[in-house]
Amino acid sequence: ERSYTLTLLPGDGIGPEVVAVAKEVLSLTGSLEGIKFHFIEMPVGGSALDAVGVPLPDETLNTAKNSDAVLLGAIGGYKWDKNEKHLKPETGLLQLRDGLGVYANIRPAVVLPQLVDASTLKKEVAERVNLVIVRELTGGIYFGKPRGFGTNDNNEDIGFNTEKYSASEIDRIGRVGFEVARKRNGKLCSVDKANVLEASMLWRQRITMLASEYPDVELSHMYVDNAAMQLIRDPKQFDTIVTNNIFGDILSDEASMLTGSIGMLPSASIGESGPGLFEPIHGSAPDIAGQDKANPLATVLSAAMLLKYGLGEESAAKRIETAVIETLNRGFRTGDIFSSGTTLVGCKRMGEEVLKCV
Amino acid sequence: ERSYTLTLLPGDGIGPEVVAVAKEVLSLTGSLEGIKFHFIEMPVGGSALDAVGVPLPDETLNTAKNSDAVLLGAIGGYKWDKNEKHLKPETGLLQLRDGLGVYANIRPAVVLPQLVDASTLKKEVAERVNLVIVRELTGGIYFGKPRGFGTNDNNEDIGFNTEKYSASEIDRIGRVGFEVARKRNGKLCSVDKANVLEASMLWRQRITMLASEYPDVELSHMYVDNAAMQLIRDPKQFDTIVTNNIFGDILSDEASMLTGSIGMLPSASIGESGPGLFEPIHGSAPDIAGQDKANPLATVLSAAMLLKYGLGEESAAKRIETAVIETLNRGFRTGDIFSSGTTLVGCKRMGEEVLKCV
Ligand SMILES: CC(C)[C@H](C(=O)O)[C@@H](O)C(=O)O
Numbered sequence: 001e002r003s004y005t006l007t008l009l010p011g012d013g014i015g016p017e018v019v020a021v022a023k024e025v026l027s028l029t030g031s032l033e034g035i036k037f038h039f040i041e042m043p044v045g046g047s048a049l050d051a052v053g054v055p056l057p058d059e060t061l062n063t064a065k066n067s068d069a070v071l072l073g074a075i076g077g078y079k080w081d082k083n084e085k086h087l088k089p090e091t092g093l094l095q096l097r098d099g100l101g102v103y104a105n106i107r108p109a110v111v112l113p114q115l116v117d118a119s120t121l122k123k124e125v126a127e128r129v130n131l132v133i134v135r136e137l138t139g140g141i142y143f144g145k146p147r148g149f150g151t152n153d154n155n156e157d158i159g160f161n162t163e164k165y166s167a168s169e170i171d172r173i174g175r176v177g178f179e180v181a182r183k184r185n186g187k188l189c190s191v192d193k194a195n196v197l198e199a200s201m202l203w204r205q206r207i208t209m210l211a212s213e214y215p216d217v218e219l220s221h222m223y224v225d226n227a228a229m230q231l232i233r234d235p236k237q238f239d240t241i242v243t244n245n246i247f248g249d250i251l252s253d254e255a256s257m258l259t260g261s262i263g264m265l266p267s268a269s270i271g272e273s274g275p276g277l278f279e280p281i282h283g284s285a286p287d288i289a290g291q292d293k294a295n296p297l298a299t300v301l302s303a304a305m306l307l308k309y310g311l312g313e314e315s316a317a318k319r320i321e322t323a324v325i326e327t328l329n330r331g332f333r334t335g336d337i338f339s340s341g342t343t344l345v346g347c348k349r350m351g352e353e354v355l356k357c358v
Numbered sequence: 359e360r361s362y363t364l365t366l367l368p369g370d371g372i373g374p375e376v377v378a379v380a381k382e383v384l385s386l387t388g389s390l391e392g393i394k395f396h397f398i399e400m401p402v403g404g405s406a407l408d409a410v411g412v413p414l415p416d417e418t419l420n421t422a423k424n425s426d427a428v429l430l431g432a433i434g435g436y437k438w439d440k441n442e443k444h445l446k447p448e449t450g451l452l453q454l455r456d457g458l459g460v461y462a463n464i465r466p467a468v469v470l471p472q473l474v475d476a477s478t479l480k481k482e483v484a485e486r487v488n489l490v491i492v493r494e495l496t497g498g499i500y501f502g503k504p505r506g507f508g509t510n511d512n513n514e515d516i517g518f519n520t521e522k523y524s525a526s527e528i529d530r531i532g533r534v535g536f537e538v539a540r541k542r543n544g545k546l547c548s549v550d551k552a553n554v555l556e557a558s559m560l561w562r563q564r565i566t567m568l569a570s571e572y573p574d575v576e577l578s579h580m581y582v583d584n585a586a587m588q589l590i591r592d593p594k595q596f597d598t599i600v601t602n603n604i605f606g607d608i609l610s611d612e613a614s615m616l617t618g619s620i621g622m623l624p625s626a627s628i629g630e631s632g633p634g635l636f637e638p639i640h641g642s643a644p645d646i647a648g649q650d651k652a653n654p655l656a657t658v659l660s661a662a663m664l665l666k667y668g669l670g671e672e673s674a675a676k677r678i679e680t681a682v683i684e685t686l687n688r689g690f691r692t693g694d695i696f697s698s699g700t701t702l703v704g705c706k707r708m709g710e711e712v713l714k715c716v
């Protein structure tokens with residue numbers, strides 16, 4: 001029997017509800033696949049701020065580092081929105097990504113045939129959209145120094161950040177992009193702003209150099225403003241997109257909304273070695289927290305990514321993915337993906353229905 | 359009789375074709391409204407590179423500065439894509455914006471009832487979308503220093519840029535945002551990434567302070583990743599958006615694509631005083647250049663914005679806007695907005711049809 005230690009970070013808002021469902025799904029899947037999970041739950045984000053005064057306690061980071069994989073719910077909420085930077089829930093998440101060294105964030109945006117009506121795009125544009133965004137996650141303007149506040153020559157307040165990439169940072173995320181594309185349809189689109197930014201010019205140069213190592217992958221380049229348009233004009237043109245941290249933040253949220261069902265979308269963040277971080281792409285949705293209304297499927301699918309990318313347990317991952325599809329086919333929907341003719345259920349009940357199909 | 363000097367910068371690709379149409383429309387409109395235009399045509403972008411070796415000749419900038427307003431076609435093309443930074447057509451455009459001090463870029467994204475089918479969004483989502491993005495245009499990461507290339511401690515190549523805003527830069531663009539919102543439906547949404555970036559934290563703080571001067575405007579704040587989603591989920595929630603240079607670049611292109619007809623969208627860039635810069639938001643479209651296929655209406659509508667925002671000639675502006683609507687109502691369409699049941703025309707013919715309605 002294989003055995004893994006998983007760190008669960010429920011976080012804030014709907015985080016605890018959706019992680020609770022994913023935990024049960026993981027347990028049952030494990031018992032059917034001969035895998036034993038040891039779960040350790042730790043605080044992060046606003047709940048950590050409330051409990052111990054920092055958004056990422058050392059103990060949380062150490063536990064995460066020493067485990068085989070990390071499953072996060074969501075962080076943030078109105079309550080902490082006005083906190084100073086080092087006391088923001090988001091800062092805890094950034095410290096966690098940085099602390100785990102998970103530089104590659106993999107975000108699929110898939111329009112399921114069962115949910116094509118949920119998209120605000122016309123059916124013929126939305127159907128069969130199936131793309132992955134590979135976002136650099138531990139560099140760029142999110143982490144670049146110098147950063148901060150100051151005054152300029154006129155003695156005025158200024159705020160500043162640094163967008164910075166080194167060749168090796170670009171190369172390692174570029175390789176993940178090529179590898180992901182290779183396992184899909186062999187098309188990689190690198191997104192940058194190389195007509196204006198030096199950081200992007202280096203990006204384009206390095207990605208172009210890498211291409212010779214992946215002759216089976218067709219590489220193209222696109223400016224970020226054009227990419228934001230093309231995702232709406234014709235999202236099916238994309239297979240795999242690789243881009244920097246801030247452009248990836250914006251484009252992956254845009255791409256996820258194309259599907260109309262961000263309550264369904266998982267993500268995986270992985271590094272060179274060490275545990276990966278898996279989380280739904282949706283936020284903490286404080287307005288519906290604690291009301292048993294959240295859609296747990298994005299977190300359940302994040303658990304499937306954890307099994308596949310984090311632990312190499314492909315068969316267990318497949319079992320979860322199939323159970324989710326089956327549950328949708330049986331007509332169960334949370335409020336965010338409900339349409340007439342389907343059965344409206346809450347977070348817990350959705351979990352129970354998935355468990356029946358595992 | 360009022361008289362104005364206008365600098366025409368046709369630029370590259372389809373730029374010359376669409377500017378030629380706008381020039382005729384301006385002339386006729388002027389003669390009907392008792393306005394005399396003196397036009398001076400100058401090179402910029404790739405055509406300036408080819409002619410004199412720099413993307414913004416001094417003479418072009420000086421002519422523009424000494425005129426009453428500037429109408430630009432489009433710049434750029436494959437031919438110059440691999441040029442070094444200081445020899446890129448885009449660099450000429452940035453130097454022009456900087457040289458004219460046009461810090462406020464105003465970009466409407468309006469879905470016309472005649473063209474609602476052109477959108478890839480469902481009809482009920484697209485119809486009646488009518489928003490304006492006010493983008494900061496002469497600051498932020500586009501112009502911030504330090505910038506460039508270098509090596510890090512490991513002797514690796516790096517590329518870097520600086521996102522920087524001062525209080526006064528934020529205040530002046532913020533005021534334009536509030537003023538525009540005040541003349542529309544009184545709703546201003548400021549977009550930033552204040553949960554991560556110090557430059558955005560200062561942005562949010564200053565915009566919030568300004569709000570007290572505009573009690574009639576309802577201010578909200580949104581993170582840029584969420585804005586990228588909300589524009590697709592429910593674009594009608596927006597009236598006026600104000601944001602920084604790079605976020606504005608991405609979001610305004612995204613918003614324009616929502617309309618499905620970027621060949622229709624004009625923009626105005628204005629400063630404290632001095633001539634404004636008016637240009638269609640579409641690019642130079644090198645693949646259809648010189649084939650009489652381009653849609654000149656975005657440039658014609660940019661000429662209307664020039665009259666209104668640049669010269670205060672509201673009645674002449676209105677005349678052009680009405681002529682464009684009339685031309686659409688009469689069923690004329692260029693290829694980009696063609697649908698069955700309408701009449702397909704080229705760039706020149708479209709211009710002739712507009713002239714008939716002026
Ligand atoms: C919460 C925030 C710091 C985070 C980010 O910007 O990376 C989020 O938007 C995301 O994409 O995971």
Ligand SMILES: CC(C)[C@H](C(=O)O)[C@@H](O)C(=O)O
Pocket residue numbers: 195196225448451452607
């Ligand atoms: C051509 C490029 C430099 C420019 C920009 O990024 O500002 C363009 O995308 C625009 O939005 O006008």
